[in-house]
Amino acid sequence: MSTVRVLVTGASGQDGSYLVERLLAEGAEIHALVRQGEEPGAGVHPLPVEVHQHEGDLRDGAALEALVAEVAPTELYNLGGLSSVALSWQEPALTAQISGLAVGHLLQAAHDLQERSGRPVSFVQASSAEIFARTSRIPQDETTPLRPLSPYGAAKAYAHHLVGVYRAQGLRASSCVLYNHESPRRPETFVTRKITAGVARIARGLQDGLAMGNLDARRDWGWAPDYVRAMVLAARADRGRDYVVATGVSHSVRDFVEAAFRAAGIDDWERHVTLDARFVRPNDAPELVGDATRARELLGWQPEVGFEEVVARMVRHDLALLDGEG
Structure with missing residues (x-):
């Protein structure tokens, strides 16, 4: 061949x-x-x-x-x-x-x-x-x-x-x-990596809070x-x-933030998050969630890593970077 x-x-x-x-x-x-x-x-x-x-x-x-x-x-x-x-x-x-x-x-x-x-x-x-x-x-x-x-x-x-x-x-x-x-290879210009890197720094006492825009936007996040x-x-x-x-399941940005703090062992996440109008997009699709039936039926494809694990892997990576293990 x-x-x-x-x-x-x-x-x-x-x-x-x-x-x-x-x-x-x-x-x-x-x-x-x-x-x-x-x-x-x-x-x-x-x-x-x-x-x-x-x-x-x-x-x-x-x-x-x-x-x-x-x-x-x-x-x-x-x-x-x-x-x-x-x-x-x-x-x-x-x-x-x-x-x-x-x-x-x-x-x-x-x-x-x-x-x-x-x-x-x-x-x-x-x-x-x-x-x-x-x-x-x-x-x-x-x-x-x-x-x-x-x-x-x-x-x-x-x-x-x-x-x-x-x-x-x-x-x-x-x-x-x-x-x-998403993955740990996202740059921090993306909101997801901004969240996980920020949460890691908060968990290590290197940052006080996380400034966010629209927490209600919903997306279909995969690995x-x-x-x-x-x-x-x-x-x-x-x-x-x-x-x-796509995974076929949508989560809000708020869900992503909460999952990231949870992965870092922080339960009272809301006190660390502030809303900042500078980070709100002028035009933001309210909800994008995909139906991957065709890919599943014709390609035999389906996602293997779920939302919580995607977020947790990113947080663990960012914690490891701060701890000198990355």
């Missing part, structure tokens, strides 16, 4: 780092698009030495197409792009360019490669539940109309539609609509490696499809 050759964008992010580790364990040959001068730090994880790194920029469409032609992958995972909804309001054009237009270049290049080589190319787009943010349908599934609320959601919706367009042209292209998924597994299964399926990847 020939070695699977994989190209990954966003390989140094949370999902990309877990994906690279998983595929390396399978014996895949991995190529990664990396930004010039990218240094490990907040949200950027060092790539294993076995990974072939290619410097590039998602804003350079011609270079993206050339890279796909050069690598000639059997599987292409697009995890790159701006991952912050809040930042997309500050940089809407940049968000559209790297989370929307870049996907078109990658899809076209994958389709050209498939036509030229005569072999199937699997393309997986990491989409987002934010494409459904304005919907009143609960839960959401693959038939839910796309109604984004932010520049981030709009760019992801455009890319999601493009996947369908190229799938109709014969490309084995799948869009995995990923609901919120990042579970969601990476879903993307690999989608790439290996008989044909491309759209898949909602």
Whole structure:
């Protein structure tokens, strides 16, 4: 059996780092698009030495197409792009360019490669539940109309539609609509890691309180490696499809905060939390919860790590960092 050759964008992010580790364990040959001068730090994880790194920029469409032609992958995972909804309001054009237009270049290049080589190319787009943010349908599934609320959601919706367009042209292209998924590899710019890192510091007496925005927003939170597994299964399926990847259970931000304090052994959590209007988003979807029936039935996928354990693992990690064990 020939070695699977994989190209990954966003390989140094949370999902990309877990994906690279998983595929390396399978014996895949991995190529990664990396930004010039990218240094490990907040949200950027060092790539294993076995990974072939290619410097590039998602804003350079011609270079993206050339890279796909050069690598000639059997599987292409697009995890790159701006991952912050809040930042997309500050940089809407940049968000559209790297989370929307870049996907078109990658899809076209994958389709050209498939036509030229005569072999199937699997393309997986990491989409987002934010494409459904304005919907009143609960839960959401693959038939839910796309109604984004932010520049981030709009760019992801455009890319999601493009996947369908190229799938109709014969490309084995799948869009995995990923609901919120967390791990210790999240940077503290994400509210979930802000919570667990803050709670750890409070537990160790290094911080007095935790300033939060909207505690009532509800999300469907899962474990990042579970969601990476879903993307690999989608790439290996008989044909491309759209898949909602979610736990099917929603929790409020308040639930997340309470679970984090509980994991750190603090029961009277409310006295440590203050509300700060600076952290309230102007447009925030009230509840996003996904129905992953299709992924379960067609891919055999289901989440393995529950909400409480996701939060507890993050808190334990942040406590270990403070204790010098991380």
